Amino acid sequence: MSHHNGVRRPLAVVALLTVAATALAACSSGSDDGGSNAAAPATLTEPTSPVTITYAGAAYAADQIQPVLDAFHAKHPNITVKYEAEPFDDFNSVLAARLTSDKKSIDVYDVDMPRTEAYASRGYLADLTKTFPELKDDVDPASLKAATVDEKLVAMPYQTSTNILYYNKTLLDKAGIETPSADASARLTWEQVTADAKKAQSAGGAQYGLVFDQIDRYYQLEPLAISAGGSAGGNGDGNLTPAVTDAGWTKAFTWYGQLFADGVSPRGVKVADTPNLFAAGKVAYFVGGPWWGAQFTAEKKLDFGVAAFPEFEGGTASTPTGGWSLGLNPNDSKEKANAALIFMKFMGIDDGGYSQYLTSLTVPPSNNEGSAKFYESATFKDPRFAGVVPLMKYELENTATLRLQTVGYVEFEDTMTKAFDDIINGTDASQALKSASSDLVSAWAKYKK
C-alpha cells in the first residue's frame, strides 16, 4: 500500500471537502420557505364523496382521542380522520420535517398555544378569520387571544388549562399542619407553604416538602415571577426585548432556587417523574394540573386535597393557563381544507366541542358550553377533589396568565428551561437570569430587523 502514499493525502482532502459540502448543503436545506399563509374559505360544504384527512397531535394519545374521532365520523360519514400521535418533546421537529417536506402529509395539527406566532411566521398556519368570524361567542377570551396573530385568527383553540395545589393530608396531619381550604379567597402564600413544607418534612416524614409538576418549565413558573411583581418575560416591539432580570423575577427565582438548596424540592427529577413522587406519598405539597387527578384518585391509599395555586406575600394571584389549538396546513388542497375545517369546527364549536366525547376528561376545553360539561366530570366527584370545580372556574376567569406572546417563543422557552435548570441545580438566580437575558438578546436578534 505504501506506493499509494503519494496520492493518499490529496484524495483525502478531496474526500473531506466533498463530505463537508454535503453536510453543509444537507443542514441548510432544512430552512423554512417563508410565510405563504393561504386563507381558508368563508363557507364550508359537506363533502359528497369520501375524504380522508390526517391529524397530527401531541396532546392526546391515540386511544384517548379515538372516541372523539368516532363521534365525528358518525356525524360526517364522508370524512375520515386519521390520527397520528407524536411524542410531545419531538413534536416541533416532526412538524418542521413534515410541513416543509411532504406538503400533503398533514392536514390539521395540534398547535401549542404559545408557539402560535412562531408557526404563523414560518408559514405553517392558514388564516381562518373568514371561516370562523364569530368564534368569540364560543370560546374563552384567553384561548381566543392565544389563537390570534396580527388580528387574524390562525388556529382553532380547543383546550385550555389551569393549575392547583395538591396536598397530602396524611403527611400534613402527622406534622400537625392545618389542611388548607379549597376556596380561592383563602389562597396561601408561598412563604407559608414553604414553612409548612419544611415542617412536613421534619415532623411528618415527607421526603419532599413541595414539588412543582413542571419543575423547569416556564408554563408553571411564569406565575411565580408575575406574582412577585415581575413581567411576563419580554416587552417592547413584538415582546422581543428580554425582561427576566427585574426585581420580581429575581425574588421569585431566588426563592425557587432556595427550595432545592434546602432539600424541600428534589434535584435531578424530570418533569414526567414528579407526579409519581406525589402518587407514592412522598410529597407534602404538589403544584400541578387537574389532569393528574385521574392518576391520584386511582391510588386508593393516597389521602389528598386541593387548594388554590399560592401567591407571594403582598403580591398578586397568578395561575398558569393555555393549552392547545388546531392549525390548518396552508398548502392543503381545497377539498381537504374544507374537510379539515369541518373537523376543526366539530372540535372547537359544535355542541360544545370535542370534550363531551372523551371518556375521562381532566383538562378544561376552550369552548364555554363544553367547559360546563367538563366540570361535571366523574373525576372531580371524588371526595378528595372537594371544592376543585369552583376553584378552577375562579382561576380561569380571574387569575389565568397567558404565556409570553412572541414570535421568538421557541427560543424563549428553550433558554428559560435551561436557566430554571441551572437555578434548580444551585446557580445563583440573578446570575442565571442575567445570562438567560443575554442569551435571549442574541437568540432574538434574527427577528429584529
Added chain:
Amino acid sequence: MHASRTFRITMTAVAVIVSLLFLAPVLWLVASTFRTATETFANSSPVGWSTLWPQHWTTVNLSSAIDNGFLRSLGNSIVVAGVTVVVGLAISAMAAYALAVIPFRGRSAVFTIVVLSFLVSFEAIAIPLSQSFSDWGLSNSLVALILPGLGNGLVVFTLRQFFLGVPPSLAEAAKLDGAGPFRTFWSVYLPLTKPALIGAGLILFLFQWQAYLWPLLIISHSSLDLAPVTISKAFGGFSTDYGRVFAETAILAVIPAGVLLALQRYFVTSVASTGSKE
C-alpha cells in the same frame, strides 16, 4: 504457581463484580416491569431488596404495552433490523473483502471515503434526507426504514480490519486449489471471521433497533412505527405511563441480549477453530 492463582482469583472476583454492576440496572428494569410505577418510585431509595424485587407482582404494564400496539411495532423493529443485518452484512462483507484483499487503483481513496462516511452523524443529514425520501415517494414504507441502515462505514471498516488479519497463505492455498475470489471469500474469509461478523451484525442491528429520529420523520402511520417510537409515545402531554415505558424498555433490551447469548459459543469455539492459523 501460587502468585498466578491469587492473580486468577482476583481477576475472577473483579470480573464478577463488574458484571453485577452491569446487570443491576437491567434487573431493576425487569423488576419495574412487574410492579406499578408508583411502587417503583416509592422503592427507589433507600436501596433494599424491594428495589430489585417487586412487592406486589402485576402484569398491568405488559398488558398496557400490548394494548398500545407494542407487539406490532416490536414486530416492525424485528423485520427492519433482521433485513438490515442480512442484506447489510452481505454488502459490507463484500466491500470489506475488496478493500482488504483485492488490489485495485484508488483502493485507499475508497477506504478514506468509507472512514469519512461514518464521521458525519446520521442526525446531521436526517431532515434533508427525509425530504428526499418523500420526494421519491418512499415515506411510510418498510423500504424507507431499511435503506439508510444498509450502507454502514463502521461495518465495512471493522470487517476490513479482520480480513486483513487472515493470513494470506490461506488465500493462496485456496487459489492453488482452484478457488476463485468469491469462493475464497465464502469458504476461507467468512468462516475465519465469525466473531467479527457477529460484531458487525450487531452494529447493523443496533442502528435499527435504537432508530428513533429517522422513523419519526419518515413514518406517519402508527402501524409502521418502530418500537422506540412507540415507547416515546407513552410520554404524552397530560400523562406518562412510566410502568409501560419500563416494560417496553425491558423487552427491547432483553431481545438483543438473548440473541447475543445464543451466539456466545462462537466467541468461545473460535479459539479452537483458528488455533491452527499460521
Added chain:
Amino acid sequence: MAGSTIVWGLALRPDGPVNGVLDLFGLPAQPWFTSPHQVVLSMIILASWIGIGYWMMFLIAGLNDVPPVYYEAARLDGAGPIRQFFSVTIPMLRRPLLFVLVADTVSNFVLFAPVQILTDGGPNGKSDFLMFDIFHQSYELSNPYQASVELLFLLVLMIAIVAVQFRLLRTDDGEE
C-alpha cells in the same frame, strides 16, 4: 441507548439507587448530573457503561485470532502475564484495536441522546457538547446555518484525531 440513558438518569438521581448504595457504605450522596462539576463525569460513566460491553465484543473477536503458540513461546521465554499482555496481546490485537479506537472515538464525539434526555446541556452549559449543540440548533431552534458551521468544526476535529490514531497503530508494512 435511550433505554440505558433513562435507566441511568433515574439511577443517578440525587435520591436514586446509586446514592442509596453509596449510603450503604457510609459515603455521602453525590449530585451527579445536577452538579456542574460532576455532569461530565456522570456522562462518561453513562457512555462507558453503554460502550464497554459493546466494544469489548470486537476485542474478544480479535483475541480469539491470536494463535496460542505465541503465548506458549512467550511463557517459555519467561514472560509473566503482564509482559505477555504488552508483548503478545497488544501487538497482535492492533487491527481490531485500531477499529475500536476509531469507532469508539467517533461514536462518542457524535453522542448526544443522553445529553438531550438528561441534562439539555446543563448545568451551566457544562454538558453542552458540540454534537448536542448541533442537534439543538438545527432541530429545536431552527438555526441550520449555525449548525452547519459547528458540524464542519466537529468534522475537522474528528478527522485530525482519527488521522493520528491511524498513524499510531500503523503496522510496519504500511497497512493499517
